[in-house]
Amino acid sequence: MNPEEPLQPRLSLRGIEKRYPGVRALAGVDLDVMPGQVHAVLGENGAGKSTLMHVVYGLVAPDEGSMTWEGEPLRLRSPREAIARGIGLVAQHFHLVERHTVAENLALGFPDAPFWRPTRSLLPRLQAAAERYGLALDPGAQVRDLSPGERQRVEIVKALMQGARLLVLDEPTSVLTPAEVDALFAVLRRFVAEGSSVVFVSHKLAEVEVLADVVTVLRRGAVVGRRSAADGLDRRDLARLMVGRDLAAAVADRGRARAAAIAAGPVRLRLTDVRVDAPGRAQGPALNVASLEVRGGEIVGIAGVAGNGQSELVAVVAGLRAPSAGTVEVDGREPGSGRRRRGARSQVDAGVALVPEDRTKVGVVGDLSVARNLALRHAHRRPFARGMWIDWQAVGRVSQSAVEAYDIATPSTGTPARLLSGGNVQKVILARELDRDPGVVVAVHPTYGLDVAATSQTHERLLAAAGRGAAVLLVSEDLDEVLSLSDRVAVLSGGRVVATMAAADADPEALGLAMAGVSA
Amino acid sequence: MIGALRRRRAARRWEPRADAPAWRVMLVTIAAVAVAALVVTWVFVAYGVAPGEAWATIVRRTLLEPRGLSETVRKAIPLLLAGIGLLLAFRARFWNIGAEGQILAGAIGATAVALFTELPGPLVVPAMFLAGMLAGAAWGAVPALLKARMGVNEIITTLMFNYIALYLVRWLINGPWKARSATGFSYSERFPAEAVLPTLGATRLHWPTLAIALVLVAVVALLLARSRFGFEVEVLGRSPEAARYAGIDAGRVTLLLAALAAGAAGLAGVGEVAGIHRRLVEPTQLSLGYGYAAILVALLARGKALAVVPAALFLGFVFAAGDVMRVSLRLPSQLPDVVTGLVLLLVVASEPLTRGRWVRRDPAEAATAPAAEAPVAPPAAATAGAPAGGAAHASPDGEG
Incomplete structure (x- = not known):
């Protein structure tokens, strides 16, 4: 990092636009990534972060807008071209062959690796890259035996060996333990200290605050704010930008009017000490809810970043899996409990409806x-x-x-x-x-990918169900949706309900902080 | 994302169709069989047999002469029984390759009743069918249990169970059940007269088994089209995730249909020992590979229960033709296997032709087109949306 050098952006994006049927995933995004800089892209799920990164990596062609790479126009038709320019991506989900060794996986990333014993010529390079950045890796280890953190290291080393000067990391810490996060940050700092660049996609405020030189905040595909570490980063300020506070007021009136009616209604769904153990790893249970109640007529929104126990909560309530401990009561009774448990059918018979996340594979x-x-x-x-x-x-x-x-x-x-x-x-x-007038309705990402008309119709249907007396559990990554439909909001983080608040009084700041795993 | 990219490069893409029209399925199947016949004709020429004369002999001796025709139908009986069971299993994507072993298990069950029980005369045959069905079902239930409880691949277990059954039969006829008179070949004692099935006139057509087979085909057709069980099988076969969401107990359904399929194969084994051999014999004589050929029957029927009847008759013809080639044309006895292998290969290879077509890519959709859904497994795929069997018109699906 040399502040005296006249800086030309390594990567520059202008007016990047990407539309999918019914959705404007990116709405004219500008972005400049400087050499020697960690540029964080902050936003909720669905804000367009991943789409933006896919544009940068040549996986998605933008509808409009232009990119330049070190001053030259950049048009990517495939990731191969991105790699050739020096752009590396560490995706959220790793693209590794489980049954191959580390070295074999790395060899797959090199089309010029020799046909016979392709890994042999890579080993010195692997050693060099690993030592330079402090990335310890056993080249002979099978990928399936590696922890998520180690797998990520393989991806990073692959990108570095391919000569990346810009490393894009999509939610890199979501699978890491705190110690692994520290190690990752050390590697990234070393990397930018050499004049390389990092684009760090995240929704975790604490990490962005620690690592980023510049923060760009995305909401609904558009840049809503940009902050520089030089001017100081403020968590609350970032949380507000990320979540948006414009709609909170609109919700307040409806919420207060309904609150009284709901308080009088019966509890139709009650979870008590429900625990779902995560298979395999000893990182604590995937879901650990001491108590969650939904009354008839009430819509409880579950906010939180994906992977914090939402899918387990849904599975337990809908009967798709049995909790490791605890009880799920519907109208005061446990459907098909004990030996008579018959999975989803017991729940269906007890009046539990589920609008599943995966519409096309599960829903129909x-x-x-x-x-x-x-x-x-x-x-x-x-x-x-x-x-x-x-x-x-x-x-x-x-x-x-x-x-x-x-x-x-x-x-x-x-x-x-x-x-x-x-x-x-x-x-x-x-x-x-x-x-059929269900007593409990679980709706998971009910409007994801739908156009405006279908979205509003879905919202009306859910409100109508609550109006007929159903207890509605709404799991959504769209915070606007959660806030505008729900009477109460419960925030899941690390499998626990870390905060519950009336939607009308919900403070976007507090919500954003709770979602990001920061205790307010 | 990477998949989308790869698709973008192709100027043409394979477009799965909404449904395969029946005429198209029929046409492709007939074409596959015709190609197989062509290759066989070439084999005739290679062996120095005049092809025209050879075909004429085969058709006369298997279809036109009463005795030949009865042989064709007789060989279709075990194929009917095992085939309808496999069709049911395949609809739920339970890849049972073990019908051969289940036939042998059924034969063992029937022999046990015939030789070692003291039942009143009229009850012997029903008891044999019952015992054979239960023995077959038990033989098939073990791999199903392993699959349902522990996720063990049923293709391997059912296949291996065939060998266990084969050696079990060999051990029985060489050991505890060996007939006193047996010297060279091994076999069991001859069944008493009340344990032997009646045949049609002077032929070897054991009609009670045929009647049971036809009834079973009708029952399966009805189950698939009209019953809750059939609906659960259909959902499970097309989407295990949706089945779980629908509250379908995949383990229970799999076990039930595997037992049904294996039980049907067991019945075939009863027919062979009680109708033809009248004793337990060497396993390769007892079943001439009917259990494997039944896989082909189920595939040829392409998910439609009633289509098992023509498919089984066709393969019965192939088996009967094999005898004619061997005896009258003096061709090698392996030739029928070549024919069934050819038909199997061609039918499986032609399967995609019924399901889609190549279309030019519209470049605009390249970036956004969602991945085409993976086509469902062969037997079930051909009938997208429509129930199997003859009751299709009565369901709401048929109205559109």
Whole structure:
């Protein structure tokens, strides 16, 4: 780092725009990454961080905008071109072959590695890169035996050996232990000290504060703020930028009006001392909820960064997995508890509806007709079941009326579900789950990837379900959605409910800090 | 993301179709069989047999003469039984390769009843069928349990169980069950008269087994089209994740259908010992590879239960034709295996032709197109959305 040198940005982005059907993932993003600098890109999940990084790495072609690399125009058609220029990506999910050794995985990253014994010529280079940055690696170790932190090290070494001068790390600390985080930061500091650049994508304020020279905050695909470490970074300020406070006021009125009615309603969903152990690793349980209650008519939003116990919470409530300990009560009773537990079916019979996260793989069976998908979770009950048989005429009648009531755009009820658009698939799921007045509704990322119309319709359906007396648990990465729909917000971090607040009074700052794992 | 990139390079891409029209499936299947026939014709020429005369002999001796036709149908019986079971298993993606062993297990069960129980005459045959079915089901249930409880690959276990059954039969006929009269070849004592199935006239067509097989095909067709169990099988076969979400107990369904499939194969074993051999014989004589050929029957039927009947008859014809080639045309006895192998290869290889077509890529969609869903496994794939069997028109799916 030499402040005297006249600095030209290593990478410069201007007006980068990327639209997907119904979503503006990136809305005119500008970004300058200087040599010798750690540039943090901060934002919630879905803010467009990953898309931006994919643009930089040549995985996604922007619709508009331009990039320059060390002063020259940059057009990337593939990651290979990005690597050739000196751009390396350490993705959130590692792209390693589990059954190969470290050295073999590294050899895969080098198309010029010799055909016979491809790893041999790499070993000296591996040794050099490892020593230079203090990245200890056993080249003969099988990747499947490595911890996430060690796997990440393999990815970093791969990028360094490919000659990266700009290293893009997408949420690199999400899989690391605190000690590993410190080690990673030391490596990155050494790397930028040589004049290289790092783009550090994160939503964790504490880490950004410690590591970054410059912070760019993204929200809904647009840059909403930029801060420099030289001027001092303030956690609260960053949290506010990340979360946005504009909509909090709008929610307040509705919330206060409903609060009274809900307080009088019965508790329909109650979790007591629920624990879900993480398989394999001894890093503590994936979910550890002492107490969580949702009353009839109430919408409780679960805020938090993905991977903090949300999927376990959903699985436990919906019966997709049994808790390691504790009880999940629906209307005061444990559905199919003990030996009579029959997975999701017990929950369905107890009136638990689930709008699952993965709409197309879990929510519907793509090859089956709309009619069959509408009967998917209730085929064992009346009016569909007659003893061991299914009354397909009843299925036809019910699905016809569901298609009309939920305005599902499909040529017929016999059309395979996979031919429907995402919004209509979600309507099929909503129709199936909400049409029989469930007592508990679990909705996971219910509007992810939907266009505006489908989003607002989904919101109306969920509000209507609550209005009919259902207890609604809303898990979403879209904080705006959580705040605008929920009566209460519970924040999950490290598998625990670390904060609960009325949505109307929710302070975006406090929320942002709680989500980022900072105790306020 | 990397996948999207790779697709972008291709100017044409394979587009899976919404549904494979029945005529297309039929056409592709017939074409595959025709190509196999062509290759066989070439084999005839290579062996110096006049192909026209050879085919004429085969058709006359397997289809036109009453005795030949009865042989074709007789050989279709075990294929029907084992085939309909495998079709059911394959619909749920339980890849049972063990019908051969399950046939042998059924034969053991039937022999035990025939030789070692003192039942009143009219009850013997029903008891044999029952014992054979249970023995077959038990043989098939073990791999299913291993799969359901511990995730052990059923392809390997069912295949290995075939060898266990084979050597078990060999041990029985060489050891505890060996007939006193047996000197050269090994076999069990002859079944008493009340343990032997009646046949049609002077033929070897043991019609009770045929009747059971046809009833079973109808029952499976009905189960798949109309029952809750059929629906669960269908969901499980197409999406295990969605099945879990739907509250379907995958272990229970797998166990049930594996036992059903294996039980059907067991019935085939009963028919062979009680209808043909009238004793427990050397396993390779007892079942001429029917359990393996039944895999082909299920594949040819492409997920449709009723289509098992023509598929089994076709393979029965191949087996009968094999006898004709060997006896009348003096061709090597391995030739029928070549024919079944060819048909299997061609049918499996032609499977994608029923399911999609090459289309030019629209460059605009290259960046955003979602990954095409992986096509479902062969037997179930052909019937996208429509239930198997004859009851299709009664379901809401048929209305569109």
